[in-house]
Amino acid sequence: MTSKNLVRTALAVLALGAVLTACGGTTTSGMAGMTSTTASATQQSNHNNADVAFAQQMIPHHQQALAMAKLVSGRTTNAKVTALAGRIQKAQDPQIQQMTAWLNQWGAAPATTSMGAMPGMSSTSAMPGMGDGRPMPGMMSDADMAKLQTVKGGDFDTMWLQMMVQHHQGAIDMAKTELAQGSSTDAKTLAQKIIDGQQAEITEMKGLLGQS
Template structure:
């Protein structure tokens, strides 16, 4: 069974799983970082971030409250974006569809600056840029509710070319984006930092539009 077929068959199940994970995460974060209990809340420092939230322009580190949800959002979205960049960079020498190639370049332009932004925030917050090991974020395992591809899926994608690559890339990126959207929605609900929540909103808007575009590409391939 190809990576495309596996991704397609598991999309519905993963969406249901994502809803459960987000709900569970919301309860956990509510207990440790939201509401009237400020034990999970701290304040940002004056260090500078590398890029603006979702814009690629210079920006100061977000000021104001920072809670556990903000930290988790940045720590988990960084490797998520990094895998999206890895997938996007495969398209140059493998994709045959012009729209796939164009979208891959767009993903690179958007997500690379966002990675720099989130790493800058975590440094300013005196938090590690790598999250503790979490289920679903292991590149060597199977698909998680966050949409991360397994090592086997990435190996298969690298071996594809032409229309086969285009179809697999589109379906995998849909799954990957849907995972990012779920994580960003969780940050919008539970996060305290205004700039982190603004980036989460930008991810929801931008990647939702790309999911629709990718579905349209799949329909015509």
């Protein structure tokens, strides 16, 4: 084989190697992109209508609890009630933000808050996302919220605790529905957290009612 033929052969081998390398890189990059897209799609689709309804319902439910907690300031001298109200705000505000983010991620309609403008969404208002007119579990009526604002001292403590026990029980019922019907692991984890946390607070509030 002449030197010219050797050079041609070497150049051909180098060219072939470059083509194969380019193809391999494109395939790897393409596969990585497909994997990323698939993972994103899986994350988006890993929920069902029950998960969406849970977030849409629990957000205004939590918002009313926050409104009730904010009424404590200036209306009670009971340090335990004040501390409990503070814990409720600290726990539920981040949960509202978390559920709002889920709805955005899922491309779902945001929670309806117009009926629940602070302070209070009517207990007979239909749950957001539900068309059958069922009431929101544990929600106070506008009249309940207005009455709560007219009392102070021991009367306020008793009324507030009784209302918050009812409100918490409603949240627990909603969370149990999510555990039974939901698909999202994150949403079901939050539902269990709500059950555990609010059941403990119900026990605490019933104890405080026994002291009043």
